[in-house]
Amino acid sequence: MQWSVEKLLKLYRLMFLIRTFEERCLRLSYQGQIAGSIHLCVGQEAVAVGAAEALQEEDLTVTTYRGHGHVLARGVDPYRAFAEMLGRRSGLCGGKGGSMHLTAVAQGVLPPNSIVAAGLPIATGVALAQRYLRRTSVVLCTFGEGALNQGAAHEALNLAAIWDLPVIFLCENNGYAEMTPAYSMIKGESFAARVRAYGIATYEVDGMDVCAVAEGTMQAVEQARAGQGPIFIEARTYRFLGHYQADPGTAYRSAEEVQRWRARDPLKLLRARLCEQQVDTERMLTALEEEVKAYLEECERRALADPWPEAEVLTEGVYASIQA
Amino acid sequence: MHPSRLNETAGQGSTAASSQEMRELSYAQAINVALAEEMERDERIILLGEDIGAYGGVFRVTQGLQERFGTHRVLDTPISEAGFLGCAVGAAMCGLRPVVEIMYVDFTGVAMDQIINQAAKLAYVSGGQVRVPLVIRTQQGARPGAAAQHAQCFEAIFAHIPGLRVVTPATPRDARGLLKAAIRCDDPVVFLEHKLLYSTTGLVPLAEEVIPLGRASLVRSGKDVSLFSYAAMLPVVMEAADRLAEMGVSAEVVDVRSLAPLDEETLLSSIRRTNRALIVHEAWRRGGLGAEIAALLQERAFDYLDAPVARVAACDVPKPFSPAFDAFYLPTVEKVVQAVLTLLR
Numbered sequence: 001m002q003w004s005v006e007k008l009l010k011l012y013r014l015m016f017l018i019r020t021f022e023e024r025c026l027r028l029s030y031q032g033q034i035a036g037s038i039h040l041c042v043g044q045e046a047v048a049v050g051a052a053e054a055l056q057e058e059d060l061t062v063t064t065y066r067g068h069g070h071v072l073a074r075g076v077d078p079y080r081a082f083a084e085m086l087g088r089r090s091g092l093c094g095g096k097g098g099s100m101h102l103t104a105v106a107q108g109v110l111p112p113n114s115i116v117a118a119g120l121p122i123a124t125g126v127a128l129a130q131r132y133l134r135r136t137s138v139v140l141c142t143f144g145e146g147a148l149n150q151g152a153a154h155e156a157l158n159l160a161a162i163w164d165l166p167v168i169f170l171c172e173n174n175g176y177a178e179m180t181p182a183y184s185m186i187k188g189e190s191f192a193a194r195v196r197a198y199g200i201a202t203y204e205v206d207g208m209d210v211c212a213v214a215e216g217t218m219q220a221v222e223q224a225r226a227g228q229g230p231i232f233i234e235a236r237t238y239r240f241l242g243h244y245q246a247d248p249g250t251a252y253r254s255a256e257e258v259q260r261w262r263a264r265d266p267l268k269l270l271r272a273r274l275c276e277q278q279v280d281t282e283r284m285l286t287a288l289e290e291e292v293k294a295y296l297e298e299c300e301r302r303a304l305a306d307p308w309p310e311a312e313v314l315t316e317g318v319y320a321s322i323q324a
Numbered sequence: 325m326h327p328s329r330l331n332e333t334a335g336q337g338s339t340a341a342s343s344q345e346m347r348e349l350s351y352a353q354a355i356n357v358a359l360a361e362e363m364e365r366d367e368r369i370i371l372l373g374e375d376i377g378a379y380g381g382v383f384r385v386t387q388g389l390q391e392r393f394g395t396h397r398v399l400d401t402p403i404s405e406a407g408f409l410g411c412a413v414g415a416a417m418c419g420l421r422p423v424v425e426i427m428y429v430d431f432t433g434v435a436m437d438q439i440i441n442q443a444a445k446l447a448y449v450s451g452g453q454v455r456v457p458l459v460i461r462t463q464q465g466a467r468p469g470a471a472a473q474h475a476q477c478f479e480a481i482f483a484h485i486p487g488l489r490v491v492t493p494a495t496p497r498d499a500r501g502l503l504k505a506a507i508r509c510d511d512p513v514v515f516l517e518h519k520l521l522y523s524t525t526g527l528v529p530l531a532e533e534v535i536p537l538g539r540a541s542l543v544r545s546g547k548d549v550s551l552f553s554y555a556a557m558l559p560v561v562m563e564a565a566d567r568l569a570e571m572g573v574s575a576e577v578v579d580v581r582s583l584a585p586l587d588e589e590t591l592l593s594s595i596r597r598t599n600r601a602l603i604v605h606e607a608w609r610r611g612g613l614g615a616e617i618a619a620l621l622q623e624r625a626f627d628y629l630d631a632p633v634a635r636v637a638a639c640d641v642p643k644p645f646s647p648a649f650d651a652f653y654l655p656t657v658e659k660v661v662q663a664v665l666t667l668l669r
Contacts, residue, residue, distance in 0.1 A: 093450050094452075103450035105453040105454060110418075121438060122417075122442065124411045125410065125420075126417065129419050152438075156407050156410065317452045
């Protein structure tokens with residue numbers, strides 16, 4: 001597939017925006033501005049941006065607590081995402097969700113989940129509703145490879161298969177289930193082989209190559225939209241940071257392994273590709289990075305200045321309404 | 325038990341007019357009627373569950389519905405409670421109004437994440453961006469020969485969770501009217517039927533009747549003691565009230581029926597009249613709904629209490645198999661009568 005420089009720059013900008021957002025969140029966490037655990041996707045930006053590139057506006061995303069990238073890739077306002085991370089009233093969820101539940105229904109982002117594999121059954125229902133209501137939307141359901149050891153994931157894969165539901169199951173295989181090596185927790189070396197046993201077609205893509213992810217997902221989206229049932233994509237990727245802010249990610253991974261993956265940093269790979277394609281790209285990319293940095297700095301500054309939620313909203317929204 | 329006696333008075337506090345044509349239905353039929361009427365009214369309603377389609381459900385509650393509404397609206401599922409309950413949560417968030425049947429409440433154990441962490445939470449954590457209009461129909465309770473994993477009562481577990489509504493009807497009329505309200509509600513509702521009640525019969529209005537969630541029902545007025553109960557314990561309590569009447573004790577009986585949120589005002593106004601309360605439920609005593617009601621009464625009506633609030637509940641052990649244990653394990657008419665006499669002493 002041909003990728004124009006213009007399109008590649010757009011993808012680069014989004015990946016760089018996610019990287020910068022995550023780095024700023026980590027700093028805010030260390031400063032004590034963000035409370036609680038945050039699970040960053042630094043290193044995995046190409047998966048989020050590539051997958052979102054394959055979606056139409058009406059498509060829906062069901063992601064996880066490591067899903068900031070998937071949320072931002074759908075075009076969600078980083079200012080409101082920062083505000084939610086910071087627990088502010090102006091946050092995406094009014095401060096009731098936080099890092100793990102950055103919801104933006106207007107952009108097709110359903111509530112992300114902090115229970116491993118819980119999103120897979122939910123995604124089947126989202127897809128069932130689309131088909132029932134004769135909509136053409138497909139559902140992108142993202143999760144880590146660790147989710148494939150949860151029973152709920154297998155129940156959902158089976159349901160999606162027997163009912164031919166339009167779900168793209170996107171597995172981000174970053175090699176570690178929290179702090180445990182992924183392949184020490186399964187017999188054999190293939191997650192995709194398990195999924196094929198349910199009668200679901202599977203693709204494997206290089207999760208560090210945004211174009212490869214986008215191309216694989218486009219094919220999957222096309223099949224799902226055509227009513228050919230669910231597709232499973234395994235994107236091989238790597239988490240450059242730890243499982244969460246308190247884990248440096250060094251106790252269970254060698255420095256050499258981390259270096260090897262960092263050499264395939266998705267931003268570096270795309271930068272190299274752009275420089276190959278056009279001579280003066282280096283300067284353009286630097287300018288673009290400066291623009292994104294200034295933009296996110298401003299988003300963060302605004303969010304930090306926003307007020308906290310008031311006590312009155314604490315009990316709002318637990319129930320839709322008291323029945324008449 | 326004389327469940328038919330309940331039907332004379334049940335449904336008080338409902339929206340129905342008193343002069344209307346009635347028909348006799350079983351509790352199971354009443355639920356079936358409610359499902360059919362609501363599915364007829366609203367195409368967004370779908371049913372999911374094990375053996376609910378052609379087979380009509382293990383308790384025959386969904387009989388004929390797949391034939392009438394089609395396989396796209398009445399979906400037979402694999403034995404995957406976490407899978408299809410989660411599926412229903414997702415569908416509910418995106419414009420459908422699913423009604424899920426979990427064959428036995430005991431089986432919610434394998435789907436608890438989807439009920440507690442998902443259905444109950446997603447509206448709130450999303451700041452109201454989504455709603456989960458989902459009904460989880462299931463049945464609970466003991467019958468002779470049922471052992472530890474097919475006889476439990478979990479209402480207190482669900483009632484503990486903010487975001488869930490919990491309802492449990494005792495009569496066919498309430499079953500129909502409350503289920504219709506549950507289906508129309510924009511929140512997840514755990515609708516707890518009772519296996520012993522399915523074959524009981526009673527009068528149900530022919531006309532539309534939606535019984536609001538969140539309201540208890542005064543089924544018998546009295547002045548000496550308030551008996552708070554629900555579901556299959558209601559017939560037991562009514563029989564106990566008869567026996568007490570013969571002894572000159574006037575017992576008031578309230579069918580709590582909406583367990584979360586609780587109709588606090590109806591319970592409080594009853595205790596203000598009678599000054600004594602006994603709570604009777606089939607679930608275990610420890611941490612049961614009786615504890616919640618007792619706490620409510622002492623917090624908000626302490627000055628009206630002439631005796632400690634008492635409870636009759638199941639013994640805190642797993643339900644044993646042998647029918648010989650049933651009278652020891654479960655609340656009985658005799659235990660209720662004795663508890664009331666102790667309260668009045």
